[in-house]
Amino acid sequence: MKKRIIWISCGVVLLIMISLLAAGNYFYNVAINRSHEAVDLHGGGESVAAAGLLSEEEHQAKLEEVMKWTEQQTFDIVEIESVDGLKLKARFLKNEHSTGKAVILAHGYKGNSEQMPGITKYYYELGYDILKPDARGHGLSEGEYIGYGWHERKDYVQWAGFLVDQKEEEAIFLHGFSMGAATVLMASGENLPVEVKGIIADSGYTSVIEELSHQLKFLYHLPAFPVIQVTSVITNLRAGYTFSEASALESVKKNKLPLFIIHGDKDDLVPTEMAQRIFDMATSKKDLWIVSGAGHTEAYTIAEEVYQERLKAFLNDALEQ
Template sequence: MKKWLPAVGGALAAAAGLGVFLTNQFMYLKKKDEHVILQREISAGRLKLEEYNALPKEEVSIPSPFGYDIKAVFVHPNPGNKYMIFCHGVTENKLNSLKYMNLFLKRGFNAVVYDHRRHGESGGKTSSYGFFEKQDLKAVVDELIRRQGEDVYFGIHGESMGAATMLLYAGSVEDRADFYIADCPYSDFGEQLLYRMSKEVKLPVGKVLLPLADLFLKLREGYNLRDISPRSVIENIEKPVLFIHSIPDDYILASMTQELFDKKNGRKKLFFAVNGLHAQSYNENKEEYEKAIDEFLEEVSAVHHVS
């Protein structure tokens, strides 16, 4: 028996090391440089600093329930009490949300853009792909309601991880917004991870590594892969959802959005963009994207009698 103990101990140590390594890959996914994001948006013409700086706005620090500050900007150039909250994707920051903000400012909304935990100016040590972020989103919603009152009319727009975060919030925390727009979400984080492993590792090891990653995620952060899968909560969302995905997206497949659309009960709409890779539906299909938004807003406002 004793001669086996070193081998067993070595195997356990190796498994533990691999489990930590795997979870580190997505918990600490390398973020884009903030200056690079800024210059990208300016160069593409999606951000005009003079126009943005001229907007009436307020920078706000919102306490997260997890002990750090969420950095947000409340932008309010329009009269009335209509707002949009924007949730950016992993590795990005709130500057990436400004192009969507401008789209809705033109339609009479005011806006809240903010940095997810571990991104931009917000605190937090790890990315959790919606698990902790959904509670941070609730904190942002609570702050909006505190400022604007219970009668505030608002929607939430999310891109990629931000879209998954938004759906997890609506399906498992509170279905508080009047409508949601989910741009290129994953339906199941475990399946997304398995898909990325098959593309990047190019070895048939994903189904072996996935349970190990799931175990160590639970041990290290207190949640598992199912807890960050919108598929498990989408049927709980009663408010209208517009689902958006670009067909050529090879990072998160459009079939994931189709699945979420199919599972969503009640009012919903689906827009598949012809052009663009991941998170490029708006950048590569502006007219069609805005048309889909306008049609959705018209349907939602007709129900709520909002002008």
């Protein structure tokens, strides 16, 4: 009888381990492994406020204006090699009236460098050259996994160096959205070129483990432990990083550059409280703007004029430091 209980117990433990490994591999393939399929994340839809901000005609007219301008621009495809041997590509737009200033725009999860047309146009109007990389595992860049900003942070250090060495830029800003925001926050703790003058993070998360735990809860109604931990181990084996080490919170402790954090108060994809915690952890000169009525990365849509005014003020102030 005792042996039978032991065998049954061992069988149950083995079954649990197999199930956890299967779940970990499944979530790795869904969330980390490169694929061209869009992922329907919790909180990723358009908010009521954004949808009702403009009439359909006004929205279409504004979109057509931005897209017409975008189509008239000539973006060069540029390339660097990452520290681990990946060919990374980006779109570069030289301003007709270049002033030696540039911005690196970082797109979100499963996004690409063709996105962010509105903010691209605005930076151009301010006289900035614009670099829009495809993050590793996205778009034209190589890579078989998504690093959620952790491995990408070193890529963006290299992109900043590229702008200094190849394009002779004298002042550079990093501006990211969602995963791109987490990327520039993580990059802020690295040894960036002195030409980098500031960081703008729109809708960034505190850490990979917290963001994926948040998504797991709402998408699959599962507790984070132990699925996230098992997936993290698998990610470490297959992609070379763990969810716990990929932390914007830890990175901003080391950042010495001016920091502008933007977040919507209706963000369900990346909880708004994460912005406050990042702000509280940061030790450099910093500003936090919580945008009323904005969902995930909707601040520019909800409050375009104020966004532009506050962004311009931040840029100018940082340049004077």
